[in-house]
Amino acid sequence: MKFVLFFAVAIAAPQFSYSAPTGDSSEELNVVPILKYDNVHGPGGNRNVEVETGNGIVLSRSYSFDSGAQIQAGQYSYTAPGGAPVVVKFVANEFGYQPESDYLPVAPAFPHPIPQFVLDQIAFAAQQDADSDSEED
Numbered sequence: 001m002k003f004v005l006f007f008a009v010a011i012a013a014p015q016f017s018y019s020a021p022t023g024d025s026s027e028e029l030n031v032v033p034i035l036k037y038d039n040v041h042g043p044g045g046n047r048n049v050e051v052e053t054g055n056g057i058v059l060s061r062s063y064s065f066d067s068g069a070q071i072q073a074g075q076y077s078y079t080a081p082g083g084a085p086v087v088v089k090f091v092a093n094e095f096g097y098q099p100e101s102d103y104l105p106v107a108p109a110f111p112h113p114i115p116q117f118v119l120d121q122i123a124f125a126a127q128q129d130a131d132s133d134s135e136e137d
Contacts, residue, residue, distance in 0.1 A: 049074075069094050 036052035044065060051059040061074035072092040080086050080103075088101040 066093075 033054040034051065035054055036050060038050040039047065040049075041047045046062070046064045048062045049059070050061075051057075055078075057076065057078045059074065059076040061072055061076075064071050064073075073090065075087060075089040077085060077087040084103075086101065086103050088099050088104070090097060090099045092098070
């Protein structure tokens with residue numbers, strides 16, 4: 001009985017297929033050539049990677065280790081659809097991914113100054129936390 005049920009489910013399951021493009025169809029494949037690819041390995045697992053593509057994308061990245069943690073730093077650039085050049089510099093370390101670019105959104109400035117009594121309350125709460133942490137040790 002279980003075999004018949006399994007067989008019925010297997011036949012009723014949708015059948016998917018995929019055909020890779022052959023290249024001779026009427027649709028052109030958009031192939032972007034790699035103009036430059038350098039991957040230089042250094043001592044201690046450090047390495048530098050540089051890539052440049054035929055559509056104007058340029059990537060430069062270095063990998064290093066600090067106290068066992070991997071650090072990546074570099075930049076990439078490309079041309080935006082409007083024709084403007086975009087450059088993004090970045091660092092990825094124990095504090096996360098930190099990009100810098102004129103094209104990244106920036107949060108608006110805080111609309112008004114923080115009152116002193118609020119700052120005093122924040123400092124008081126931080127002192128209480130520090131005091132309770134020292135009592136636990």
